[in-house]
Amino acid sequence: SQKIEQNSEALNIQEGKTATLTCNYTNYSPAYLQWYRQDPGRGPVFLLLIRENEKEKRKERLKVTFDTTLKQSLFHITASQPADSATYLCALRTYNTDKLIFGTGTRLQVFP
Amino acid sequence: DTGVSQDPRHKITKRGQNVTFRCDPISEHNRLYWYRQTLGQGPEFLTYFQNEAQLEKSRLLSDRFSAERPKGSFSTLEIQRTEQGDSAMYLCASSRIRTGERSGANVLTFGAGSRLTVL
Numbered sequence: 001s002q003k004i005e006q007n008s009e010a011l012n013i014q015e016g017k018t019a020t021l022t023c024n025y026t027n028y029s030p031a032y033l034q035w036y037r038q039d040p041g042r043g044p045v046f047l048l049l050i051r052e053n054e055k056e057k058r059k060e061r062l063k064v065t066f067d068t069t070l071k072q073s074l075f076h077i078t079a080s081q082p083a084d085s086a087t088y089l090c091a092l093r094t095y096n097t098d099k100l101i102f103g104t105g106t107r108l109q110v111f112p
Numbered sequence: 113d114t115g116v117s118q119d120p121r122h123k124i125t126k127r128g129q130n131v132t133f134r135c136d137p138i139s140e141h142n143r144l145y146w147y148r149q150t151l152g153q154g155p156e157f158l159t160y161f162q163n164e165a166q167l168e169k170s171r172l173l174s175d176r177f178s179a180e181r182p183k184g185s186f187s188t189l190e191i192q193r194t195e196q197g198d199s200a201m202y203l204c205a206s207s208r209i210r211t212g213e214r215s216g217a218n219v220l221t222f223g224a225g226s227r228l229t230v231l
Contacts, residue, residue: 008152032217043116043203043222044155051217089154093218099145099168100220102154 002027004103012109019077021106023090030092033073038087080110116223124229132190133226137206144187147203194230201225
């Protein structure tokens with residue numbers, strides 16, 4: 001069956017450290033993978049997009065990697081801050097559909 | 113532009129009643145998506161429109177759910193004969209796809225959602 005898996009356990013880290021979140025997929029051939037941030041009671045907000053032929057994308061303190069062999073994307077937040085505390089969702093699109101398919105999300109908590 | 117607007121933000125209804133949600137997308141966006149999200153889960157795709165045409169519906173969507181986008185601008189999502197299992201956050205998102213653009217680079221702008229509670 002097709003699955004997009006993110007760590008359901010919350011990730012707790014200390015301010016200033018690097019947070020690394022994982023997105024694994026099964027039985028998909030993604031054309032693109034996106035990462036979104038969601039705060040409680042709000043809709044997701046787009047952060048980064050990476051294409052299947054790209055290995056890495058960066059934006060300020062954010063970095064996304066994409067390994068189509070491992071079927072995995074990693075999302076890194078360097079020099080994390082309490083304001084980075086939120087749920088982070090990965091989403092992918094395959095070649096045969098225009099919809100985005102979301103993972104379950106991972107909640108990140110950054111402690112001062 | 114104020115972004116994607118959804119109304120109402122919260123709706124409490126009794127089982128068996130009909131409810132309707134409205135979504136006003138960003139004005140220049142031609143794509144409009146509906147998702148459903150329950151606690152601890154990611155958004156689940158329901159349906160999407162390009163302009164006024166409904167291009168895809170989830171196979172999980174029962175016939176109690178119907179969505180429209182009559183003039184290619186705002187959209188409504190109606191749930192008939194609500195059940196307790198329909199309790200969720202209903203999210204609307206929009207995007208702009210240019211002619212010839214590879215639609216996979218389709219970045220969605222979400223509204224704040226409409227939370228439905230069915231008693």
